[in-house]
Amino acid sequence: MISLSIALIKQSALVKSIRRSGVFAFSVTLLVSVSALLSPVHASQSTHPNLVVNQQDVLTMRAAIKQPGSFKQAFEAQKAQVDSLLTQPILVPVPVDAGGGYTHERHKKNYQQMYDAGMMYQLTQQQKYADYVRDMLLEYAKLYPSLPLHPKRKSRNEGKLFWQGLNEAVWLVYTIQAYDFIVSSLDDTQRKTIETGILLPVADFLSVQSPHTFNKVHNHGTWATAAVGMTGFVLDKPELVETALLDLEKSGKGGFLRQLDELFSPDGYYNEGPYYQRYALLPFVTFAKAIEQNQPERKIFEYRNNILLKAIYSTVELSYNRLFFPLNDAIKSKGIDTTELVIAVSIAYGLTANNDLVDIAKQQNRILLTVDGLKLAQAIDANKPSHYPFNSREFLDGKNGDEGALIVMRQHTPTDQAIVFKATAQGLGHGHFDKLTWQFYDAGEEIVSDYGAARFLNIEAKAGGRYLPENKTWAKQTVAHNTLVVDETSHFKGDVKVGNKNHPIVDFYHHDDKLTLASAHIDTAYDDVNISRTMALVSVKVDDKDTPLVFDIVEVNSDNSHQYDLPLHYQGQLIDSNFARQAATEKLTPLGKQAGYQHLWLKANATPKKGVAKVTWLNDNGLFYTHSSIVDGNTDVLFTQLGANDPDFNLRNEHSFIQRTNSKQHRFVSVLEPHGEYNPSAEYTLNATSNLETLTYERQGDLSIVGFSVLSNQGSTAFVLAINHQTKNSLDNNKDNNTTQRFSYLGKTYSFDTRYQLIQISQ
């Protein structure tokens, strides 16, 4: 009865409620409808395939590849690739290499090739594809039982086929699906040889023999439980499924369900950040899809208020111009077109038919040979307009959503301005000491940037392709980020254990059509220093043109005197500053000794006069950016370039400037503005100097009063922005019973009862 009534609710409403954080009052009833949509077929335990793809799916796909369209094209391209594969010898070498080495890459290729050939068998029913998978599995069955632990193994996460057990789990996640595709073509002897020679031994190695990883609530644990659980489904071993879901002791303290409970925040944010989130996502959605086929009664996709769908949407949204925000340890070239997210988006589309996802799939530019891939292919072929709504959002962090948040502020389309304001928890071992840092993006590019991880993935000459030493000495350190450093020491003194126990508190987040505004503070990054930061992405109308401005107010308070450094890492070529700089022209020396400072060459320093200090740079996107700061005459500006104490040339030689002051209390108030255009190809340069004419700041009780004026055709247009710092939530919910706040500005009094007031006070 409930599901019938729910069917009347428009699917788009359902989708919105899932994607957006916030109210989930309807979730219980909605879930029923999702369930009703998902599982028209009750999976039979005795038929194959039955993991991500079931027998009915295969029939649908076999029909689809006979019709013209992008699915057929994808099939034919894949078939040509697999056919060429079949002409090459099967190679199952004894494992010797670490990541990037020959045997490592060979075994990685093998699982993908088995998967592809297995799927090709299902689609074409040609025996040669099944034989290829069978023969390779028989080789593995010969090799594996005699293998010792990998000679290049890492402690605590050992593998046999690979240097780390993580890769071994990934291998099984793919291989068990390949086996599921071809098992019906095998005779009993072959089945037995393969199952007892390789599949069960790997599953056993990953579970019983690796309890530390298997039971761990961590993405490594997710890969292991997914691999083992899916093996349980295919080999009809319910015991394996149970331990995968609940941990080796079936206690529920670890296992897949516990991972679903703890690894994502209620908003689907993964605390290591999107780089690891997209990686972690794959075993989650793959195993979940297999559970859905085999145990639909679990309603796994509805588990914890649709946490998996939320995680998929979150991953998509934690990107700018197709690349993920490089939070924590993150390699910057990863983006929404990664395999993991291609699979996740297809599964989400299969579940929800949300048309917004078609836009993402188009950008991913890859059609999967699954029934969900088919649905997306058909949607793409239908060419219906689709624009994924990238909006400002607060992603709560922590399993209960109470450990800070990542705040994304956006204007307009995915390539317009975006701010990432990071007030999240530490993010475990891959976390950076970057409380309250920010990044800024505009016109497709990074403008105020985060270094990401110091790592050349799989390049042997660069520390074996692992994280470089500079990841620890530079990339994780506070000074590598756009946030406050006290006394040249990183947050939590660089101790990850302390970091994991503490997190910032978001005081408010507000978004409306005019601006996005947020404030957060942390009192635990340093023993005796309280830091709060308020950021706003605002667009004011000047001469009928939208003029975007970023406001940044950092307040530092201590009872003791300290050195306060506020670095800003900019991408581009320095054009000018409105104050004199003393450049180091004949000698460069490092700025400091530790906490990342040892990697910064000091290229110039300056002490701007009291007033507004401006620094302008030109980004590769052809736009100018000016950072304007209110300075007191005692604040130094240090211009640095990365690269000191880097004997192996591991670091990118990026640029930053650091505002430095010594005091107990200090307030850094600044505005960043994009302006003008440099177009040497068409030979014009427009508006190469800042449009911000004046900038003032005053604190009046709970209010920040920011006055500013912008150059306009008529001379100058003046504004005042008043921000109410009260942490009262009602301010952001437009409730009626707010206290009226008053402030005076240039001799006039103003009043308002909302989170902020932005007024144009002159033409």
Place this chain on the structure above:
Amino acid sequence: MISLSIALIKQSALVKSIRRSGVFAFSVTLLVSVSALLSPVHASQSTHPNLVVNQQDVLTMRAAIKQPGSFKQAFEAQKAQVDSLLTQPILVPVPVDAGGGYTHERHKKNYQQMYDAGMMYQLTQQQKYADYVRDMLLEYAKLYPSLPLHPKRKSRNEGKLFWQGLNEAVWLVYTIQAYDFIVSSLDDTQRKTIETGILLPVADFLSVQSPHTFNKVHNHGTWATAAVGMTGFVLDKPELVETALLDLEKSGKGGFLRQLDELFSPDGYYNEGPYYQRYALLPFVTFAKAIEQNQPERKIFEYRNNILLKAIYSTVELSYNRLFFPLNDAIKSKGIDTTELVIAVSIAYGLTANNDLVDIAKQQNRILLTVDGLKLAQAIDANKPSHYPFNSREFLDGKNGDEGALIVMRQHTPTDQAIVFKATAQGLGHGHFDKLTWQFYDAGEEIVSDYGAARFLNIEAKAGGRYLPENKTWAKQTVAHNTLVVDETSHFKGDVKVGNKNHPIVDFYHHDDKLTLASAHIDTAYDDVNISRTMALVSVKVDDKDTPLVFDIVEVNSDNSHQYDLPLHYQGQLIDSNFARQAATEKLTPLGKQAGYQHLWLKANATPKKGVAKVTWLNDNGLFYTHSSIVDGNTDVLFTQLGANDPDFNLRNEHSFIQRTNSKQHRFVSVLEPHGEYNPSAEYTLNATSNLETLTYERQGDLSIVGFSVLSNQGSTAFVLAINHQTKNSLDNNKDNNTTQRFSYLGKTYSFDTRYQLIQISQ
């Protein structure tokens, strides 16, 4: 009679003969056919318009904008833009600013807007467009007579509307065309006011009042003569046309025809390089088109063996992945989509209907509202395949083709490997001291690079948008290039006058399907040092795969001992070297005091052991590059980063390494190879280390014997490349009577009678 017989020759053959340097045996007869094609209509002196576009063209275009297609789209887009223009006030300010300033940019916009509105009047016959041009010209007629010389004028090239006379000439080139479009709509008073108030005064200023520029055989002179000559056509003043063609005294020592004789080499190469070539091209082709309309009997496009067409094709070919090779003073973002080349390509297509140009027009992605633009639009709409054949080519330099050459070596498509080997003359004031330098491109990107010009065009804060001081102290200096520096002194001691008098000699250039090979030498760059360089772009088959390799042999000879530095400026991140480096981790100091060395921070140094020294870097295109050099154990390798003595942060902080040795004679022998792939998005790294296993060099008489082997599936595949250094031309022309050359390699004797021999000597 001749033209009839020629009509049978296929147009494509004609086109090939024009574009390619080399044999022009047929040129005399072919020219007749070009003439026959060009001028079906004899232009009437008394009708307007009649410069680049004539009355018949206008009728054709008026018909075309009624038909669907990209021409109509371009028209509509342009119309919308012009319509919005008409709603804005006409602004003709008193000139005060230099380049990039408001009045400068305003007057630049004005001429373009008059041109666009004038053309719109012709296409739509709506009076409002003509009125707009008229009103603006009347404003100019009011302003101009009272103007003094520009307050920010440059000496020897003064302007009134602009800081330099060059801009004034450009203004008139556009404005006279705009006037030609609307003159028929004016009454006599208006005509007289405009002609005597602004057009003739500007023409007079550019000619009689600026004889130095007007008579100069230089691109500034071309702009001036084009402006004045076209004014002569429109205002029916044959005197102006004559002086434009022959100089103020009609002596023929200067003027447009002399410029055609001297500013391009017989191959259409312009000695300042492609950056200035595309700029110079516009007045050449525009004025030539106007001459063709008004004095078809001059056969101006056939002048000097079709020199203008050759110049257009050369400009196109002096590019890689759409951007011009940054030779001499060149801003790197300029490419084939610049307005000048859009116009030039359309005119060339109008003359030749060469289908290859459609490919270029597609890449330019801009349809011109001219009848030539219409022809290209129709060709683009027809969607016939077109691939411009970018091939290896030797572009002879010097007006007689005897002052060295620019050699471009290419493989396959425009985004595959390309080498630029620069053995050209100095290139006047914009030339760099870079004799025998080279650049290398691969997979769309610069790999071994040239700095180009140190300039931020029109950015006021950067030296007023002019060339920066560092253009002279760095960009022009020899060490800023990939060529030999003796005793930390630039070629010709950095004296441009000496440079202009001397040039390298190309000893041979050879191209066939297997490789491109060239050798050149110069004995005048230094008093007592002879330098020769031989370069080859080779592709060898290894495991059935084409493996590209760049060979580079630099020979230096002197009777005295010197310090020889051979820099290589690489684009990318250093990955590894096969020798130990001592890095400067705590302090950086400049490498030298002068000649550009003062701008290089020394980041590391090394003295590799005797053998083959390798340096590997990773480019942004995701490929690895290894430079392998034969070293004697006494050669240092210095790793540098640009940026010392740069107080204003004007320089890009690029990387290089310099091989340094002290001796009388030295031979630098090296190989550059692209290899592998880094794909952090798909998480794989392939082949990150060099495939070149061995490298040996021996000189046997006239022969260079280079032995090398490449890693292959079977272990290693060995080759020997023998190069015959005899300067006998017959070697490159496959003549029969060559002397047989013998050489021995690894105990065997080989013989050949051609330019080179490349043999695989082992599996």
